[in-house]
Amino acid sequence: MPRGRPALLALGAVLVCVPLLLLPAARRHGPARLPANATVRAGVMPGDPAVAYREAAAPRFPASSRPDVLLLHGQAFTSGTWQALGTLALLAAEGHRAVAIDLPGSVATQWGRAAFLQRVVRQLGLQRPVLVSPSMSGRFALPFLLAHGEQLAGFVPIAPVGTREYSAVQYQQVQTPTLILYGERDTGLGQQALQSLQHLPKHRVVVLPGAGHACYMDKPEDFHQALLGFLGQLK
Template identity: 65%
Template sequence: MPLTRSRLGLLLLGVLFTFLLYLLHGQRSAGTRADEASATARTRMAAAEPPVFCREVPAGPRGSGTDGSRRPDVLLLHGQAFTSKTWEALGTLALLAGEGYRAVAIDLPGYGDSPPAEMVATVQGRVAFLDHVLRTLGMQRPVLVSPSMSGRFALPFLLAHGDQLSGFVSIAPVGTKDYTAEQYQRVQTPTLILYGDRDTRLGSQALQSLRHLPVHRVAVVPDAGHACYLDKPEDFHRALLGFLRHMK
């Protein structure tokens, strides 16, 4: 009888031990599934990219540059008081389309019809945003046009990924003093430094910084202020087309 009780006790201990192992394994599996689900959610959130509103006038027959190469696309950003509609109202999109360029103007996050995006709160986020725009629009090495406030997007992108651009058109962009002469000197992207002669603050400031870019031209729009494209649209368009036509 004592032996029987002993065997029964051992059997019960074995059953209890097996049950505890089962519970422990279940908790670990649930934790693993929860971690995997959390990782998936983080990946989806990180991969989420903001919608971007853009305007584009269908381009005419594709032209070619002076060396017979395909004309580059043109991506137009905007200043703080403006949106993509500015380039439509000025006739810039239609003018470029008529010359055979594919030109697209976008609303930056939080402006016009583009919703705000948390990613553009940092320099790295703004660089990633422009990279996302180029990929979404299918633009390979476009010319980037950047007036005023949009310099916060364009300048760090130029310094980090200048090889992804065929050219850069700066229109008194902000933020030029944030970078050193040595940083600018490493950029090989052909650049047009464009500003109005009455823009004595940002225009001259941008010139002093951007003149360190190794490949650049300077165009001054006479009798024009900070938004020189609004004050003298014909002169602005002439300078822009002149730069585009002489690009290799």
């Protein structure tokens, strides 16, 4: 073998491995596996506007044993984000019915967005779900929380927008258990949202180390651990 061949082979191995190391953890590990008897399906809920959604569930668990989970999405993402990240599969494996929806851009008012989510919950048959709301989806989640918080088993805001549009008194009237979650490097919207959301009486805070605004993408394993821990404490 020529003298330079081993060095070239070693360099080639490094060039192959480095891009893999630079990929986000979710892409390196791939989506979580579904349990054998779980089902995943995509559908469209009719109405104006129509709602595209993805759903995962593990039917071996009693229907009432674990809370349903309704996942919204941020500006640059869709319901497919939660499938690609493995969140839907993981929740199904833990016995939750998990539904991720695509948010419409045509609902202009706070009242309209709250009514939209109420329609989603009713038509999809969700039973007092836990509402997961990152970033832009706060425009939908916050008015629903303040108007219909009793319909939720829990609330997981992830640096949502729109928190300053409501007063401390309004937040203090909400009795929904809440996990306030954001990334350590999200010094803008994450900490801004915390200033308002900390007025919710039944809240806890988790900051994901080294993560940015889309902290669930930067640190998916830490995010999933925090989410499952919160769900496990709900009654």
